Amino acid sequence: MYDPTVARLTYRALLGRRRALILCVLPALLLAIALLLRLSGVADDSVATNLLGGFALATLVPLIGVIVGTGAIGPEIDDGSIVYLLSKPLKRSTIILTKLTVAVGVTFLFAALPVLLAGLIMVGGSQQIAVAFAIGTIVASVAYCALFLLLGTVSRNAVIIGLVYALVWEALFGNFVPGARTLSVQQWGLALVDRIVGSGVEVTSAVALPTAGILLAVVTVAGTWYAVERLKVLTLAGEE
């Protein structure tokens, strides 16, 4: 189920060299904004929910999800070095599950933890905002990782497709077509946040918590299962 060597390789592919820098900049920006708002004295509960819901959960988490989820397997398939991994006596499911675990761990470090810290910096423990958004982020990023890991095994343009989903579907279509919001990982995360957060804070989600929970579980499990299936029949094509 879990192979330390695969984990080490994935971990190095994700955080090796300059890539860790890109991943560090995003949460650093969130923390800087949180600190700025705190120091300028405008940070209250509604500002905190705005920043964490409208910026962190809406753009930062999907983007980190895309980079980490596709980055866990995409480059290996791209340059063909995945064959060395596939030729080892390892189950394909072990490879996918290990990569998923590492990806979730990395998003936890670079998305959920900064969200928690940003919340604490802005409003402390007030209305459990920080904890609620951190938990929402963790759940959403598990789904994102599974989804984008699957994309990485399906398409060469995984990053672009993932970004189209995150930016065009969730951000643009979600604003115009209410139905698009039901099928949005971000809204499912918000449903969970809505439940945990104190009653004095407005957090609106387009879906109810039970629906959100079911959809999250379905996306994560089905995404992982299909990624394993794809990896079983993977054919390597040359660069066009």
Add this chain to the structure above:
Amino acid sequence: MSAETTPTTARAAEAPAGASIHDIGYRHYDGERHGRAYVRRSLYVQSLRGAFGIGRSARSKVLPILLLTFMCVPAVIIVAIAVFTDAHSLVAKPTNLVIGAMPLIGLFVAAVAPQLVSRDLRFNTMPLYLSRPMERSDYVAAKFAAMATAVAVFTGLPLLVMFLGGLLGKLKFADQARSFAFGLVLVALFSLLHAGIGLLVASVTPRRGFGVGAIIAVLTIPYFAVNMLMGILWYNDRQGPVEWLGLLSPGTLMSGVQSKYLDGTSDFPGEIVVSDVAGAVYLLVTALLIAGSYALLNVRYRRAGL
């Protein structure tokens, strides 16, 4: 011929007896040698075609065409509304259309820029380019020009649709031409700025996937962050720093410029238009960013691909 045979015969004199160089009949190239400008132009045309997938496989045409369709749909809808309601003006200005389509343009830049430069680094084709009569600065100039043209075509096409559609809808020519001209100025600034940023980020990583992610991160994350901060400060009655915050992301920079100088509607909170001083700084920062990214690209390619 005689100039070439002289050293050979000289060496042949030292060589052991019986050794000789045979002329096995390869033809010499006597045609015109085209030189730097020709290479630069070829690379420009080839890169520009490649940006839209022309001359490449069908699969690489899908994404540019899809994004271009998404770009043009709002313009067609705007024209349709004006034609069928007999309105006297279009419901949106061309400049605002460009600003509104920012996420799509960001995706296009992210898709194209790594394709233009990252693959040359990854497959070590740089030495092949440089074995031609071509300097490193030529490579940068050709790629920069191709990228800027690609973004300009991508963002300019919906404006053209709006302009022609407006004329078909019998709107006033002078009004339409004026707002179209303003739109084109914005397109020019926009494409230079985004070409510079996109190529610079893409040239740092040979991996396409990470290039795409990094460009999107650089273009959209500051944009959303700045918008969010502006809104928060505005609703908390701290208007002072709002107009200066716009300097911190390429998107809001362009947005500030278009509302100040190009007759667009401001999409800053409270529809504020930046002051004269701030406006001048906006233009200065835009110029510095374009020039700076071009200069940095040249610095990057001084050693790239060796």
